[in-house]
Amino acid sequence: MQIDIIETTSLGDRSYLVSAEGVAVVVDPQRDIDRVLGLAADRGVRITTVVETHLHNDYVTGGLELARTVGADYVVPAGDTVQYARVPAADGDVITAGPMRLEVLHTPGHTHHHVSYVLTDAAGEVQAVFTGGSMLYGATGRTDLLGAEHTDTLTHAQYHSVRRLAAALPEGTPVFPTHGFGSFCSATPTSGTSSTVGEQVRVNPALTQDEQAFVDQLLAGLGAYPAYYARMGPLNAAGPEPVDLSAPRTVDGEELACRLTAGEWVVDLRARTAFAAGHLPGALNFELSTNFLTYLGWLYDWGAPLTLIGETAEHVARARRELVRIGIDRLAGAAVGTPEELAAGPSLGSYPVSDFPGLAQAMAADPDLPVLDARRDDERAGGGVRGSLHVPVHELSARIDDVPSGEVWVYCGSGYRASIAASMLARAGRRPVLVNGSYGDPDAGAAAVGLHSGSVAA
Structure with a gap:
């Protein structure tokens, strides 16, 4: 058997092509299915089965279109209500594709109906487990995406699901999650790019802590997540339209x-x-x-x-x-x-770019210098530039009037979100200065303005 990883780094997710003896299973495919089709062609395999671990909250699935395109079975957790024909996956079911067998384990937590798939060969030997948003590398999937009223129940369920996986599988079983490579679907930061069940027994909070300690830690680590997540589940339940990657109309x-x-x-x-x-x-x-x-x-x-x-x-x-x-x-x-x-009108817009040492010099010259911190709340809790105004970039549009008029220096953790914020401020008539640098860099980051990560900021 061969397991190919299909990375989608912009979402922090992975899909998988599992193949043996000319047939293949695809796990949690992304919307742009041409990548999967191209890989299957390279491997010389026919996709007979497409499986989902859950109705995804961070992307629109390509599973339905892929299954229809290649004539494969489309397997979706049995408990999820969807508006298309599918093969329901319930706890204990076994899905067969050539010499491959996928045993379904109900592993709620990330969602109520989330399942994992245990891959075995024709002899019944466990080869891998596909854990979706359940057991991640040193973490678990977040449990608050279905609403606050479900979060506590799902967090306790996540603890027991990860423990069920660890108890049911050999320590050497490779673990292949969908989330956890920078995805906001991870409850807490993950670590590493590969792992086994045995390694997770030693490092995963759901397996090293008692239940209440795990629940408390996970809930404390849940920060903001992208607003578009609220749209993904309904789109996936309704059945996404075929993907369109054609070039948009040219605008002069x-x-x-x-x-x-x-x-x-x-x-x-x-x-x-x-x-x-x-x-x-x-x-x-x-x-x-x-x-x-x-x-x-x-x-x-x-x-x-x-x-x-x-x-x-x-x-x-x-x-x-x-x-x-x-x-x-x-x-x-x-x-x-x-x-x-x-350009078809007035002259171009522009604004200065500096760094944290430059910010330190500017603050020394003007202690009242307006500074905007565009990081998330959880980052700000660890410290910030003294006297800076904290407005997370995802709140800036609604709070633009909170930002002083005139020149404003803008920073974040790396410069990326600060650049978005700076462009928003420029459009609103402010005069931003982009602080382009890493807040966590001790040589060029927050230390340059006299504050380290963890310092209390005004």
Whole structure:
């Protein structure tokens, strides 16, 4: 048997292609199924079965379209109510695909009906377990995505589910979770890129703590999660439409200017420093990197016209692929080129870029310097730049009036969220200075302004 990992780093998730003797099973596929189809073709295998561990809350599944495209069985937890035909997976069921057998274990916690799949060969030997959002690497899936009224029940259930997996499986069993590689679906930070049941027995909080200690720790670690999560479960239950990765309509500079004047969502995909050096006034900067999808999906006014600006057609195509993964299927258009090439109106906008040592110098010269901290609440709890105003970037649109007029220095943990915030402030008429650096770097981060992580900030 061969287990291929299909990474989606922008969401912190993994899908899997499991193959043997010319047939294959796919676990928790992403929306852009061409990656799975291409891998199956490379392996020379036929996909006969597609399985889901749960109705996902952080992305739109590609499972339904993949199963229909290749004529495979589509297996979804039996307890989930869906609007399409599927093979229900209930505790104790066994799904067969060639020499592969997948035993279904009900492992509630991340959701009520979550299941894990234990992979065995024809001889009954355990080869792996696919744990979805249950047992992760040094953590578990978060338990608050279905609403506060379910969180306590699901947290206790998660504890017992992880313990059930550990008790049922040999210590050497490889563990293959869907979440936990930067995903907000993880309750607490994960560690590592591979593991076994035996290793998890030694390090996983659900297996090293008593039940109440685990529950208390998990609940204490639950911070904010992207707003678009609320839309994913219903989309997956209804059955997503076939994916569309075609190029959006081309928009010229004159049309861009009209959209910017109207206050529409026009997103510049360039690097944060390039955007700061020169951009179309009114555009927002979501740098096309690992965090692009999470934060655009989090802040986006769902359903509003969305236009992309990319340096190349490839940049636009990459952003398009990312966006369909969370169900942003319809773009108002896209423009390709530099700001200078696309400008059809007044001069370009710009703002300065500095770093934490630069912020320290500016604060020394002006102790009342306006500084904005765009990090999450859990990060702020560990300290912050003295005197800074704390407004998490996902709250900034609603709280823009809290930010002083004029010049404002903006920082976050790495510079990525600060760049989004800076572009929002620029659009609102402020004069941002982007602090582009790592808060946690002792040489160039918070230490440069006299505060270390964990210091109490005013």
